[in-house]
Amino acid sequence: MRNIIICQFVMLSLFLVGCGSESEDTTKSLQPANGGRYYGGVFRLNESEYIKNLFPHNIVDVYSYRVAAQIYEGLFKFDQGGNLKVIPALAESYEVDDSYTVYTFKLRKGVLFHDDACFPGGTGREVTAEDVKYCFTRLCTQDRNNRAFDIFDGVVKGARAYYDATVGGKTPSTEIEGIKVIDKYTIQITLEAPNVLFLTHLARPQTFIFPKEAYEKYGNEMRVKAVGTGPYKVASIDEDIKIKLVKNDKYYRKDKHGNQLPFIDAIEINFIRDKKTELFEFRKGNLDMMYRLPTDYIIEILEETQVEDGGLSKYELQREPEMQTQIFSFMSMDGVFKDVNVRKAFSFAIDRKKILDFVLNGEGYEPGMHGLTPPSFPDYDITKIHGYDFNIDSAQYYLAKAGFPKGQGFPKITLDLNPEGDRHSNVALEVQKQLRDVLNVQLEINILPHAQITDKCLKGNFSLIRLSWVADYPSPQNFLWMFYSKYVTPLGENSYPNIPRYKNEKFDRLYEKAIASTSSVEANKLFMDAENLAMRDAPIIVLWYDECYRLLSSRVKNFQNNPMQYRDFSEVYFEPETSNASEKEGDN
Template identity: 45%
Template sequence: MRKLVAGITIVAVALLAACGGNNNNKHGNDKKAKGNVNYGGVFRVNEVSDFRSLYPLNITEVVAHRITNQVYEGLVKLNQEDLSVEPCLAERWEISDDAKTFTFFLRKGIKFHDNKCFPDGKGREVTAHDFKYCLDKVCEAFPENQMFWLFKDKVKGANEYYASTQNGKPLEGGVEGIQVIDDYTLKIELNYPYAIFLKLLSHSACWVYPKEAFDTYGVEMRVNCVGTGPFRVKNIKEGEAVVLERNPEYWDVDEFGNQLPYLDAVKYTFIKEKKAELLEFRKGNLEMVFRLPLEMIKDVVGELEDAKKGGNIPFVMQVVPAMSVFYYGFQHKLDPFKDKNVRRAFNYAIDREKIVTYTLQGEGRPGIHGIVPPFKGYDAEGVKGYTFDPEMAKELLAEAGYPNGEGFPKITLQINSGGGDRNVQTAEVIQKMLKENLNIDVEIE
């Protein structure tokens, strides 16, 4: 099958958050703590697409990541304000003068969630041996591991260990460059200095889980999560709901010394239609709606203004730039997209600015300077991307052997359901542009 899965827009996100909540979301054990902090309650949020896998080495979509980043943790994490690297389960680290050796010092007393994978059902302490096990797993060849690319070529011995697992004869000692110094000290050696290695270690693939869990559940770790995070899995009913409950032994505290997290639970539901999701929010059954349907934003804004005039504001709306990219990728290993000129023709045939202005109603930024969103320290404007040039598109397609689209096979554009109506609307506009500008037929799937 020929698939078109090319950078289009960088989007802004509109979200609604309920104010004050709803009586159904109160619990008898609500209490106040230092700093006027409130404990208790369930945060309810909806996802419009299902998760695929919750196993750290097989998390390849955002829904699973939003769930699991409450359950698992790694050596380091990213600051949510500026994306700088912060300590997590490693309280500190040292980097050698040649920037090729990283030594991590783990916090003591961190425990895995209670789970039946342990002999007594009680979570045990996390040690450097657990990180060695999990980071070695990143370099093993098995179907559930999609993340070897993170360590490939970079970590000393990663390639050799991966090859040995492909041959069914794993090297004794695992990855040479990942070494346990003692129970609370882990050393990682690189083949060469890699400036963003610490950020790389914040990736979900580098989260820690116990060997007992993998031995017990194997491939079923996709729905059996055992981590160290602020929440642990209480119940999973695929396609309907995931409920995470508060981890009573969580290690972290807030600025006042209060144990985190504050919430009793987080509940994810999976209503597929954005309009139905918004209805549930209006009923008070959700605390937040992420990314509103474009055609409903004006109605919501009007409703908010009316509420303000009456002195009763049931929700607030936030519109913020998102580190999110609409993109379509090519199956470039097969014809016709093996030909670079075909791929370039498609890029020149798409009017990104028109898509943002009319289809997305201004909620985004045209990806004409590459597909990386602008951020501090990055000169996005200096990157030369693709502008709309239908004549250039036609010339390139002709050079590839398809003048006016003649002889070009019908292709399939596969889209995911996670973007709601805007994914379909954007795909239909692109389908029309490719037909008008290149005379190419596209089927949306």
């Protein structure tokens, strides 16, 4: 069988060499910059799903986040180079008082919004503290375009009072108590209590800064009419096919060599859903990066990238354990999965190791034997979290305890998923078989586009649904946020991020106490206690913890991989094909 697979791969390679037109070299006109770097070129990549919304307060999916992060910035951002620490962006500096509740931020001077028709004469103006106040006030306003109020709810002083006063579209007579403009470049934010993650929240996509003029002109159309301060701006959007971003010539940042950023002229994002087709395009040179590999070819690609001559040796393979967990979410508020015994039965019935080893060919970090939080945080030991190993006796015991001995009388269940290539549909087929063999229950698989899956998640219109929970900031809290019940709504109304609509008052108390901690050590201990509590109630099935396989053209430089798949293209550049890399100064 292995020889057959290798032969198939060789035939595929020959086909790619012999067929299809040669790709256009988008890096022919590279211009040298300081420090051995180069200006120019078009970076081409693919996403397996189309964006849902680029408006900061409405970003709930990773595909939209990756695009929006090139267009917008917040007061802070994440350091792409591996550690993902929070570093200043629009904020030049900040101070916090002795109570850890009063933050004073100094903004950079001379930062401009992108040129856009929303401004007089189409010329972007300077960012001021009033812009920060405007965006944060909108974040505390009830609106169908705002799904991110929880970031400030109970955190910023007066945020909840203001939010409640905006019901029905009303405009409050007072402003938010904890948000105060000191001068043109200084804003002060006062918290209800210390919050260990406050600066991290100011680097998240929901706190990106945008101009009032854009929101007033475009409204709902800010889903695609994105106006920010980032290194790239929107040039064109061809719905569901391609997005093109072009260089922001007025970007304020320079690199350590004094080069004006960014280096690359444009970014083209295609939306090819089939991973094998994406691999074809990458091999032909039509893409400069490929994130996630077709499961059938993982072993061969790993071998080929070790070869110095021929094959895939001209590509760089980057591997990194990810802050991403693959799960199935139960609908715990209604239906058969309202019973914790049914949820436990399903959790014990899944052979996760078999899925990772044989269905995914090892494309993952490790089986999901513990909680929702992945093994990506050195000070958070997930082996201490209650989990579910494959256990036939336990699975059958809990199903019988729920009133369905040997699966008798159990209704047919539908699993909703988007395939993301074929990896998730293949996993679903294996789970379907395992549930039938272990529990004698029937699982129907329903494959839908990503946008429909998102709507089902938000409205609770599912019994069992596939999710990929990806961190948009590096903390266990980002994962446990899914179980916090404060924002759970009735079925049919949007509930985010608590997709399973799980409720446990003791969990909520531990979670809130952890957030109010003044140290990450204390917070993580409380988060661990809360996660143990939630996992004993089995609101989700943890399938596996992901590992990032990313192929890059060898000409792409200074594009570090990281566990969050946070992407910052501002310092990425292309190297000419004839350039001698050994003569050039290394990048950090």
